[in-house]
Amino acid sequence: GESVGLHLPTLSVQEGDNSIINCAYSNSASDYFIWYKQESGKGPQFIIDIRSNMDKRQGQRVTVLLNKTVKHLSLQIAATQPGDSAVYFCAEIPRYSSASKIIFGSGTRLSIRP
Amino acid sequence: DTAVSQTPKYLVTQMGNDKSIKCEQNLGHDTMYWYKQDSKKFLKIMFSYNNKELIINETVPNRFSPKSPDKAHLNLHINSLELGDSAVYFCASSQDSHPSSYNEQFFGPGTRLTVL
Numbered sequence: 001g002e003s004v005g006l007h008l009p010t011l012s013v014q015e016g017d018n019s020i021i022n023c024a025y026s027n028s029a030s031d032y033f034i035w036y037k038q039e040s041g042k043g044p045q046f047i048i049d050i051r052s053n054m055d056k057r058q059g060q061r062v063t064v065l066l067n068k069t070v071k072h073l074s075l076q077i078a079a080t081q082p083g084d085s086a087v088y089f090c091a092e093i094p095r096y097s098s099a100s101k102i103i104f105g106s107g108t109r110l111s112i113r114p
Numbered sequence: 115d116t117a118v119s120q121t122p123k124y125l126v127t128q129m130g131n132d133k134s135i136k137c138e139q140n141l142g143h144d145t146m147y148w149y150k151q152d153s154k155k156f157l158k159i160m161f162s163y164n165n166k167e168l169i170i171n172e173t174v175p176n177r178f179s180p181k182s183p184d185k186a187h188l189n190l191h192i193n194s195l196e197l198g199d200s201a202v203y204f205c206a207s208s209q210d211s212h213p214s215s216y217n218e219q220f221f222g223p224g225t226r227l228t229v230l
Contacts, residue, residue: 032216043118043204043221044157051216087155093216100145100210101170102219104157 010109019077021108023090026071030092033066034102035075039086047075047088052095077110085112117141118222120205126228127195134191135225137205145169146188147206147219148180157204163188164210192227200229 013019025033031052036044050057050064050073057064063076073090087107094103118139127133139146147170148160161180162170168180177193192199205222 034216038155041223043206043224045221046218049216049218089157100147100162100164100208100217100219101159107155107157 009106010111012111012113013080014113015080015082017080019075019080019084019110021075021077021088021090021110023073023075023105023108024071025073025090025092025105027092027094027103028068028071029095031095032093033064033073034091034093035062035064036089036091036104037084037086038089038107044089080110080112082112082114084110086110118205118207118220120203120222120225122225123223124226124228126230128230129195129197131195132191132193133195133227134189135203135205135227136187136189137222138187139205139207139220139222140186141207141209141220142186143207143209143220144185145208145210145217146182146185147208148188148190149204149206149221151202151204151224153201161188161190195227195229197229200227202226 034049035047038044048059061078065074087109089107090105091102121136145164147162151157160174163182166182179191182188202224204224206219208217208219210217
């Protein structure tokens with residue numbers, strides 16, 4: 001079935017360290033995987049996406065890794081800053097669904113220690 | 115200028131009332147959405163409209179009725195509000211120029227609905 005979940009509901013990281021947020025998914029038939037960031041009191045904001053035929057994609061200070069063998073997705077944030085504090089959602093677009101239909105996971109709260 | 119805006123930001127009402135939430139986007143996008151986020155932060159799509167036509171309609175009580183007067187607006191009307199309707203409702207939009215690929219969705223700031 002369609003299911004996207006996260007290993008850890010909360011993550012605390014020292015400022016300046018790298019953060020790794022993990023996500024497990026159960027639907028192997030998905031075309032895209034996406035990471036969204038939601039700051040307190042705001043709507044989700046797109047961070048980065050990765051197509052299912054890729055293993056890795058890099059953005060500015062962020063890297064997404066996709067391991068289809070174990071159905072695992074991760075978001076790495078380099079040199080974590082206070083502004084990175086937020087809830088992070090992994091999400092997927094199942095194949096054969098409308099390209100507009102995003103299935104969101106339950107979210108991981110990232111907090112930064114000074 | 116705010117790309118996707120919603121009004122009101124907060125809405126507190128009694129059970130049984132009817133209320134509407136409005137959404138407008140000035141991005142020129144073709145597709146708009148409504149999402150519901152519960153108290154555990156779980157975010158789920160409710161509806162999607164493309165050029166004023168309904169394209170996604172998830173399992174949502176028929177007390178919820180979206181209305182799109184034009185492609186820049188998608189309003190959500192809720193009849194006979196129930197306690198379980200309390201949540202944050204997000205509007206979003208995207209430019210679906212590539213139907214077979216992912217098109218980034220831009221979210222509004224949300225409307226926190228509290229039903230007493």
